[in-house]
Amino acid sequence: MMLDKGVEIIAFDYGATLDTNGTHWYNIFHSEHIKENPSLTDMELRQAYIHAERTLSKERLIKPDDTFRETLYKKVNLQMEYLLHNHHIKEIEAEQIRKIVDNSYLVAVNCTRNAKNLLQNLKNRYKLVMISNFYGNLQSVLVEFGLRDFFSCVAESAVVGYSKPDERLFVKAFESFDTDAGRCMMIGDSYNKDIIPAKRLGYKTVWLKGRPWQENPTSTPLADETITDLSELERILI
Missing domain, CATH: 3.40.50.1000 (HAD superfamily/HAD-like)
Structure with a gap:
């Protein structure tokens, strides 16, 4: 045919x-998170990803004029907040978020x-x-x-x-x-x-x-x- x-x-x-x-975006985020926090497990990162997506959907945190970089920042920040709240990381470092966002953005x-x-x-x-x-x-x-x-x-x-x-x-x-x-x-x-x-x-x-x-x-x-x-x-x- x-x-x-x-x-x-x-x-x-x-x-x-x-x-x-x-490549599903989870796989990209997973790779970048592991670079910064190697002890994180796949399950922990999956739950962080799900939390971020559900929060974005429920609370409409993305604005119509947000760029993709801004979208990635909001996603990664929510993921980090989940990981901190559930004691998977000890603190949120702005430099780690920047690296994850920058590297993910470069893929796009x-x-x-x-x-x-x-x-x-x-x-x-x-x-x-x-x-x-x-x-x-x-x-x-x-x-x-x-x-x-x-x-x-x-x-x-x-x-x-x-x-x-x-x-x-x-x-x-x-x-x-x-x-x-x-x-x-x-x-x-x-x-x-x-x-x-x-x-x-x-x-x-x-x-x-x-x-x-x-x-x-x-x-x-x-x-x-x-x-x-x-x-x-x-x-x-x-």
Whole structure:
């Protein structure tokens, strides 16, 4: 099957897709925390990550104009507060937070730079949209990394009110286009949140199989194509 046959619109996930090329952000934070506090365990860091994400979601601490660096700072600060409160670290050091944020931000800078070249090539042939579970500042983040102009539509969970895998977020992204589902494609790192709902709606799907939050599923029949690096899209779509 020619995967790109008839495709007119391509939807991308953002977090852990365009900004890390398939690596879940927990894995990046884990690597950076261990550099600063080698005694921390995987379970302790997972709980700190979950605490930070839930707090950000509940308290809406991310503002619409926050940059990605500011977003990372708020995340890491919340993670550190959890680790301190639960006696996993003895104190919070500002220099440690700075190092973790700086190194994590550099990952996003490098990955989005590579993604930018890919998106430029794709935009010459397809309409591009964004479908992402994010904090309400995705528009600002896309501008920050020079990616906003590539996308005709950005459907962000915190703005729309639905989060993937809710199919309504996907429908919102495509509602302004008079296009059959079979002419749409979804590309993302989460098989459960990106690929399954997209395939249920009739879209073609490309799963970016990377370093996940949990183990990747062993059976992935709803992925029309599986890649391990975004650069492989050149082979499939260009």
